[in-house]
């Protein structure tokens with residue numbers, strides 16, 4: 001099981017049973033069996049339940065969502081001005097500002113900052129952006145030891161795999177698997193699978209690393225233009241140790257994180273933790289303005305496709321995301337496929353919306369070839385994979401319903417599908433045939449009768465059946481025996 | 494063109510300048526005071542004490558310290574130490590590095606603002622100049638003036654002391670450090686403190702507060 005993709009592990013090779021690298025291929029390869037699937041599904045949906053309970057207790061929830069969406073719309077419409085203001089204020093407070101066009105540039109800036117100070121031991125807190133850009137791998141190749149310090153991130157780092165969830169990176173792993181991993185990598189006793197003991201073992205190991213670190217790297221949940229502050233939110237306090245102990249603090253974040261004013265922060269913070277885990281606020285919300293006494297603060301503002309996305313009238317909405325993970329927790333596809341079926345950036349609905357725009361860039365950190373300068377003109381394989389992600393949705397709209405900043409996620413997924421060039425000759429022929437059939441009621445009724453006879457054999461038994469991958473992971477439901485029209489006629493006779 | 498200039502140029506092309514800022518969110522008028530704060534703190538895994546007059550604070554701190562970490566090293570940040578007066582706590586030198594406090598059992602700091610909606614306590618850089626102490630210790634003890642507890646988080650943010658952001662950090666602390674990363678089992682003390690105690694200071698007893 002552990003060698004498989006999806007919930008279990010990593011994808012080996014470029015595809016599954018001859019399929020090109022796509023969401024379906026990774027999901028089919030990684031589909032977990034019985035108990036594992038049930039555990040993942042239950043764990044993810046429990047987060048949705050916690051979110052619902054927390055939201056029900058907030059009377060002005062919908063007004064907050066509306067306000068948050070409006071603030072983000074304003075911020076995106078004035079992003080250049082807000083960034084300039086943020087830059088001026090942050091510089092005034094003593095921070096150094098750096099601008100990175102893409103993930104590669106961000107990696108180079110960070111590597112240079114570390115090298116110039118001879119910093120080799122780096123503690124890093126959770127950041128989807130550095131994951132997106134493959135920062136760890138880049139720094140490792142240049143001799144730095146980068147340790148992920150969020151417990152879930154540390155688990156996936158020790159297991160040499162990717163996070164499978166924005167908020168709970170190791171949600172795909174059981175306590176037994178974590179115990180075995182820690183036994184192998186941290187030397188914990190065999191059979192130890194108590195979460196508290198495992199967390200303590202990780203704490204001991206990481207505490208020593210915090211104390212020895214030369215530099216701390218964090219992301220930022222928000223950047224406040226009015227004050228030049230960054231805001232970092234965690235439950236563990238790992239980011240705080242990382243920015244308080246070493247003299248060098250580097251914060252890398254996307255340019256879309258900037259919000260206009262301190263007062264706006266209240267709106268987003270009241271939404272964020274409740275949407276993520278059902279907490280009214282995470283344990284630590286740190287507003288950092290300038291460096292600490294005797295320290296250095298470097299802020300790396302990263303574009304990596306965001307400015308191009310901003311020019312897209314439909315897809316720009318995704319830039320409002322505050323990475324709460326609520327859309328993942330509610331998504332029936334994510335809950336069953338797991339986060340590894342998606343690309344190297346965010347998984348779930350928001351990942352599927354962002355990937356076609358940013359996917360080619362991020363492919364260098366995934367299993368695809370190096371992405372091009374522009375994702376939309378990027379490498380074919382990476383582009384194909386990214387383009388397959390909007391298909392990983394039932395379009396039920398649950399993601400849009402829970403999104404605290406009211407991103408029209410399912411609308412954007414639909415727009416990506418419409419914009420997508422046809423998947424191939426077979427798909428084109430099938431869609432044309434389906435359209436022809438729908439326009440001819442008699443032919444449709446006849447086809448229905450034939451289909452009901454061929455119901456079972458149509459599945460995996462027909463060689464080359466394009467529906468076969470879909471059927472590898474689920475049973476065909478029993479067919480009803482009669483069409484709706486036939487049933488209706490019988491009932492009303 | 495530099496990275497900065499080309500990013501800004503692209504952003505200017507995408508900036509529509511149409512959406513106006515919607516203005517501040519109206520505060521939801523939630524109950525302030527210690528009772529709702531204490532309830533939210535319990536839910537966040539913390540413990541509450543008081544409200545107590547200033548002259549009873551030191552005794553309460555000794556009692557909590559004896560229970561949480563008998564014989565442990567207790568550190569009080571300067572403004573908290575000024576409120577407590579002399580006691581079995583040491584105040585770190587202004588220029589001390591965090592690395593020297595790895596063995597801290599308890600850190601005591603003064604909070605400037607509290608929020609009943611979520612039990613958050615704001616600790617500013619002025620009140621915690623040795624920031625690492627808030628996270629290195631095994632137990633954190635915060636003193637919070639009762640009058641500084643706002644009902645909702647918007648009001649709490651609006652109550653930020655003047656120049657609060659001028660001292661490197663402002664940290665909202667809401668319960669002890671925690672994780673649920675292993676099979677969603679809640680564990681307190683992921684990296685930072687295993688426990689959080691908040692003592693409310695009765696009105697008139699917080700001369701060290703801003």
Ligand code: SF4
Nearest residue numbers: 321322324325327403
């Ligand atoms: S798209 Fe919305 S629901 Fe999904 S992670 Fe972003 S903010 Fe949360």
